Amino acid sequence: xxxxxxxxxxxxxxxxxxxxxxxxxxxxxxxxxxxxxxxxxxxxxxxxxxxxxxxxxxxxxxxxxxxxxxxxxxxxxxxxxxxxxxxxxxxxxxxxxxxxxxxxxxxxxxxxxxxxxxxxxxxxxxxxxxxxxxxxxxxxxxxxxxxxxxxxxxxxxxxxxxxxxxxxxxxxxxxxxxxxxxxxxxxxxxxxxxxxxxxxxxxxxxxxxxxxxxxxxxxxxxx
Ligand code: A5P
Numbered sequence: 001x002x003x004x005x006x007x008x009x010x011x012x013x014x015x016x017x018x019x020x021x022x023x024x025x026x027x028x029x030x031x032x033x034x035x036x037x038x039x040x041x042x043x044x045x046x047x048x049x050x051x052x053x054x055x056x057x058x059x060x061x062x063x064x065x066x067x068x069x070x071x072x073x074x075x076x077x078x079x080x081x082x083x084x085x086x087x088x089x090x091x092x093x094x095x096x097x098x099x100x101x102x103x104x105x106x107x108x109x110x111x112x113x114x115x116x117x118x119x120x121x122x123x124x125x126x127x128x129x130x131x132x133x134x135x136x137x138x139x140x141x142x143x144x145x146x147x148x149x150x151x152x153x154x155x156x157x158x159x160x161x162x163x164x165x166x167x168x169x170x171x172x173x174x175x176x177x178x179x180x181x182x183x184x185x186x187x188x189x190x191x192x193x194x195x196x197x198x199x200x201x202x203x204x205x206x207x208x209x210x211x212x213x214x215x216x217x218x219x220x221x222x223x
Pocket of ligand 1: 031032083098
């Protein structure tokens with residue numbers, strides 16, 4: 001089974017979690033690209049979708065899914081998104097597509113946040129690069145505080161007009177790195193997702209879903 005088929009397997013399993021009338025967040029990336037047709041095929045009634053990127057919004061709309069701006073909805077029932085790294089301790093790295101800030105806002109607003117991935121994303125521990133989104137004002141000073149860090153070559157600005165960069169230093173203690181990034185002026189957000197924000201991880205190996213139980217499983221935000 002190819003990597004692409006594994007992504008589709010995980011995405012189709014997650015699509016089954018959506019029920020009529022739910023408010024659902026849609027992530028970004030090549031795994032989510034398999035989720036959207038699976039959702040469209042289910043022909044669910046009254047589902048309200050929000051998208052974490054213009055690319056996802058465009059694909060979802062083209063498939064007939066009802067996407068609305070994420071302005072007035074205060075909470076979502078379920079969100080589904082991909083990942084770049086899924087560590088054994090439950091920490092996840094996202095942002096390979098530069099959408100990590102919107103993705104984290106959507107995840108935090110969701111009663112249930114589901115990660116979908118093929119098994120190539122499983123790692124023992126998270127490692128650099130850690131994607132960040134930075135204000136362009138003072139960017140040289142911000143990068144100096146984050147060093148070693150660099151602006152991502154060829155990456156367009158985020159949909160909110162910020163710079164996509166990567167932090168390259170060690171990530172021995174993800175909680176400490178996450179706290180440091182959160183506390184750095186000029187950092188809009190970063191791609192380290194703590195275990196507590198993640199409800200379920202759906203991983204597909206060759207031909208089947210692989211059970212994944214992080215050492216410290218997240219419970220997700222309060223309902
Ligand atoms: C988008 O910025 C990312 O967070 C993606 O969700 C992540 O990179 C996974 O993407 P793929 O599904 O394409 O591997």
